[in-house]
Amino acid sequence: xxxxxxxxxxxxxxxxxxxxxxxxxxxxxxxxxxxxxxxxxxxxxxxxxxxxxxxxxxxxxxxxxxxxxxxxxxxxxxxxxxxxxxxxxxxxxxxxxxxxxxxxxxxxxxxxxxxxxxxxxxxxxxxxxxxxxxxxxxxxxxxxxxxxxxxxxxxxxxxxxxxxxxxxxxxxxxxxxxxxxxxxxxxxxxxxxxxxxxxxxxxxxxxxxxxxxxxxxxxxxxxxxxxxxxxxxxxxxxxxxxxxxxxxxxxxxxxxxxxxxxxxxxxxxxxxxxxxxxxxxxxxxxxxxxxxxxxxxxxxxxxxxxxxxxxxx
Amino acid sequence: xxxxxxxxxxxxxxxxxxxxxxxxxxxxxxxxxxxxxxxxxxxxxxxxxxxxxxxxxxxxxxxxxxxxxxxxxxxxxxxxxxxxxxxxxxxxxxxxxxxxxxxxxxxxxxxxxxxxxxxxxxxxxxxxxxxxxxxxxxxxxxxxxxxxxxxxxxxxxxxxxxxxxxxxxxxxxxxxxxxxxxxxxxxxxxxxxxxxxxxxxxxxxxxxxxxxxxxxxxxxxxxxxxxxxxxxxxxxxxxxxxxxxxxxxxxxxxxxxxxxxxxxxxxxxxxxxxxxxxxxxxxxxxxxxxxxxxxxxxxxxxxxxxxxxxxxxxxxxxxxxxxxxxxxxxxxxxxxxxxxxxxxxxxxxxxxxxxxxxxxxxxxxxxxxxxxxxxxxxxxxxxxxxxxxxxxxxxxxxxxxxxxxxxxxxxxxxxxxxxxxxxxxxxxxxxxxxxxxxxxxxxxxxxxxxxxxxxxxxxxxxxxxxxxxxxxxxxxxxxxxxxxxxxxxxxxx
Numbered sequence: 015x016x017x018x019x020x021x022x023x024x025x026x027x028x029x030x031x032x033x034x035x036x037x038x039x040x041x042x043x044x045x046x047x048x049x050x051x052x053x054x055x056x057x058x059x060x061x062x063x064x065x066x067x068x069x070x071x072x073x074x075x076x077x078x079x080x081x082x083x084x085x086x087x088x089x090x091x092x093x094x095x096x097x098x099x100x101x102x103x104x105x106x107x108x109x110x111x112x113x114x115x116x117x118x119x120x121x122x123x124x125x126x127x128x129x130x131x132x133x134x135x136x137x138x139x140x141x142x143x144x145x146x147x148x149x150x151x152x153x154x155x156x157x158x159x160x161x162x163x164x165x166x167x168x169x170x171x172x173x174x175x176x177x178x179x180x181x182x183x184x185x186x187x188x189x190x191x192x193x194x195x196x197x198x199x200x201x202x203x204x205x206x207x208x209x210x211x212x213x214x215x216x217x218x219x220x221x222x223x224x225x226x227x228x229x230x231x232x233x234x235x236x237x238x239x240x241x242x243x244x245x246x247x248x249x250x251x252x253x254x255x256x257x258x259x260x261x262x263x264x265x266x267x268x269x270x271x272x273x274x275x276x277x278x279x280x281x282x283x284x285x286x287x288x289x290x291x292x293x294x295x296x297x298x299x300x301x302x303x304x305x306x307x308x309x310x311x312x313x314x315x316x317x318x319x320x321x322x323x324x325x326x327x
Numbered sequence: 328x329x330x331x332x333x334x335x336x337x338x339x340x341x342x343x344x345x346x347x348x349x350x351x352x353x354x355x356x357x358x359x360x361x362x363x364x365x366x367x368x369x370x371x372x373x374x375x376x377x378x379x380x381x382x383x384x385x386x387x388x389x390x391x392x393x394x395x396x397x398x399x400x401x402x403x404x405x406x407x408x409x410x411x412x413x414x415x416x417x418x419x420x421x422x423x424x425x426x427x428x429x430x431x432x433x434x435x436x437x438x439x440x441x442x443x444x445x446x447x448x449x450x451x452x453x454x455x456x457x458x459x460x461x462x463x464x465x466x467x468x469x470x471x472x473x474x475x476x477x478x479x480x481x482x483x484x485x486x487x488x489x490x491x492x493x494x495x496x497x498x499x500x501x502x503x504x505x506x507x508x509x510x511x512x513x514x515x516x517x518x519x520x521x522x523x524x525x526x527x528x529x530x531x532x533x534x535x536x537x538x539x540x541x542x543x544x545x546x547x548x549x550x551x552x553x554x555x556x557x558x559x560x561x562x563x564x565x566x567x568x569x570x571x572x573x574x575x576x577x578x579x580x581x582x583x584x585x586x587x588x589x590x591x592x593x594x595x596x597x598x599x600x601x602x603x604x605x606x607x608x609x610x611x612x613x614x615x616x617x618x619x620x621x622x623x624x625x626x627x628x629x630x631x632x633x634x635x636x637x638x639x640x641x642x643x644x645x646x647x648x649x650x651x652x653x654x655x656x657x658x659x660x661x662x663x664x665x666x667x668x669x670x671x672x673x674x675x676x677x678x679x680x681x682x683x684x685x686x687x688x689x690x691x692x693x694x695x696x697x698x699x700x701x702x703x704x705x706x707x708x709x710x711x712x713x714x715x716x717x718x719x720x721x722x723x724x725x726x727x728x729x730x731x732x733x734x735x736x737x738x739x740x741x742x743x744x745x746x747x748x749x750x751x752x753x754x755x756x757x758x759x760x761x762x763x764x765x766x767x768x769x770x771x772x773x774x775x776x777x778x779x780x781x782x783x784x785x786x787x788x789x790x791x792x793x794x795x796x797x798x799x800x801x802x803x804x805x806x807x808x809x810x811x812x813x814x815x816x817x818x819x820x
Contacts, residue, residue: 186453188441188447188448188449188452189448191434191438191441192441192442194431194433194434194438195431195434195438195439195441195442197433198431198432198433198434199429199430199431199432202429202430202431202442202443203442205392205423205429205443206429206442206443206445207413207414207417207445208442208445264432264433265431265433265434266433
């Protein structure tokens with residue numbers, strides 16, 4: 015029962031933050047304002063989903079930030095100039111993610127170490143591609159990211175689509191359930207005769223896929239790329255998953271929550287700007303908001319388990 | 328031709344599973360030592376035996392989880408063809424129900440069925456899953472009150488166990504033909520357990536087969552058509568249930584331990600044992616200089632009782648300076664050694680506070696302490712600075728003994744410390760424990776081996792997390808321990 019209310023807290027924190035922003039800056043309550051507020055949240059939401067795929071199988075990905083940067087550099091150069099080669103590179107990078115997952119499981123390596131190592135590889139490749147900021151966004155991505163649907167801005171539509179699609183993929187489909195089972199009780203999955211190495215590779219490949227989408231969206235928004243463009247995504251994505259009701263171990267994740275978590279985090283930045291807080295203090299203040307929300311969640315969780323104990327006697 | 332006619336006249340004669348001289352060795356340990364058994368449709372086999380008799384290994388060989396190192400396992404599929412291996416075992420309809428092992432706490436009940444039922448996929452798989460598990464629950468446990476949409480982690484232990492069992496009997500693309508139930512009733516109350524037994528009988532009557540493992544002998548007698556008794560990796564007795572009596576079973580499981588008299592300390596008990604130093608709310612008690620054994624089947628709360636006692640006495644800052652209790656780990660990898668440290672560092676770990684000089688570790692004193700204990704208990708190494716993993720399991724355990732015994736703690740708690748230790752080292756450790764007890768130390772000793780428990784001055788036998796018997800001195804015999812470990816009668820009937 016408690017699991018079903020897992021989604022309430024992220025929704026609540028987003029609503030509170032949004033109300034605060036509207037109170038401080040009523041003009042944000044418009045089509046244009048909302049688009050501005052949530053524009054940059056789309057790539058963050060995609061990176062958070064990528065991170066969630068890894069956390070779902072009890073691992074963690076410290077390379078997602080540099081990976082998204084790398085994808086952004088590929089998109090701004092190869093995908094723009096030689097689309098076929100660009101697509102091949104992106105496909106290969108997804109395969110590298112899958113191989114990483116297989117390796118981590120086969121050799122029982124700590125994911126934290128392998129992904130940290132890979133983060134330097136991606137960062138190096140990104141610098142090789144674009145030593146200085148530059149490149150250009152392919153026209154079609156630019157068009158896609160600046161499309162103006164009626165009534166609701168693109169950023170909101172995109173987030174709803176991402177949340178809906180990944181919810182079906184992870185929470186509803188039979189394969190997604192099996193992937194979550196790997197996080198919940200790997201032993202049971204092995205006993206039933208499934209190949210955990212394939213499942214883990216699949217989860218990592220999904221992470222790579224959403225990482226690629228994140229990088230491409232980012233270039234569509236910024237029109238050019240830089241090797242360090244998305245470094246902060248690593249921590250933002252982890253925070254987003256946890257903020258959205260996910261847990262580091264046990265396969266307890268929520269795609270809808272993860273998207274909401276990403277939105278909350280990017281909104282926190284805008285909120286602090288509206289408060290005219292000096293940029294020097296903003297990162298610290300963002301951290302404080304994160305701690306606050308997580309503290310509230312801990313209290314909820316504790317009361318929840320007490321209630322459960324009482325019920326079970 | 329002749330075979331065909333006999334098979335035609337009596338179809339149940341074709342066994343589902345046939346083990347022929349199956350052997351399984353883990354390193355030097357022989358877990359299965361030539362087991363031959365067959366299980367035919369309609370049979371309910373009660374498999375009983377004491378700790379380490381090889382029950383779980385046998386079960387894992389039967390369900391294809393382990394490939395035996397010798398002998399053969401053959402399955403007969405529904406269409407009459409034969410084969411071996413884990414995939415064939417699944418295709419044959421062999422399902423295992425272990426205690427709480429096959430459920431995923433983060434999933435709902437219907438989702439968790441997806442893991443063993445490989446055919447659930449595509450559109451509407453959820454609906455099929457819900458139907459299957461709901462139907463099975465209704466069949467096995469009428470009036471259960473469990474909804475398939477509940478999350479497994481939110482269920483009580485008994486409810487989880489019920490789901491686990493129902494999943495074993497649930498229909499699927501491959502119908503269940505042999506269900507292995509390992510201690511299925513351990514967390515169920517009597518009424519629910521009876522529902523299960525009724526269902527097992529019904530299942531067998533309709534041509535299914537069941538392997539039933541339980542420490543409740545009453546249940547085994549109630550449901551089994553045949554009882555196989557295991558000991559030391561062998562099946563030592565296999566007869567129809569009606570040929571056994573409960574006492575006969577207990578006798579079959581044990582072997583007469585006549586050597587215990589000489590094993591016990593020669594000093595008279597009265598001289599050695601002093602006043603009571605320990606008394607826990609759950610009924611454990613010990614006196615000065617006494618060796619107290621905790622016995623019973625593995626996993627019935629002995630380790631937890633020790634841990635609870637140890638934690639309650641070792642909290643606080645004072646503990647490091649003048650410890651009341653010292654702990655000897657049995658699961659060395661988990662709560663014993665620091666794998667990357669040297670032997671010396673592992674040995675002196677808990678004594679560092681007493682080895683301090685101006686806030687730093689006095690290396691000379693540390694060396695002396697280590698050399699001292701190396702002599703005393705004979706750790707076989709050239710250099711105490713070698714890594715701990717260069718030692719054999721037995722010598723690693725000696726280091727852990729030294730770590731605890733070097734402290735001034737009057738009480739030593741031991742959590743099955745002889746696990747995976749060779750016979751020679753065991754003897755040395757027994758001598759050491761006896762010497763220390765004569766010097767006035769009290770030992771709380773959890774052991775899964777009866778030979779060790781019979782050396783104690785007093786033994787508490789655990790069953791279902793509670794003390795079921797207290798045996799003193801000459802009363803500590805294998806028969807008494809076994810009788811207290813297994814439930815003789817169905818309670819609350």
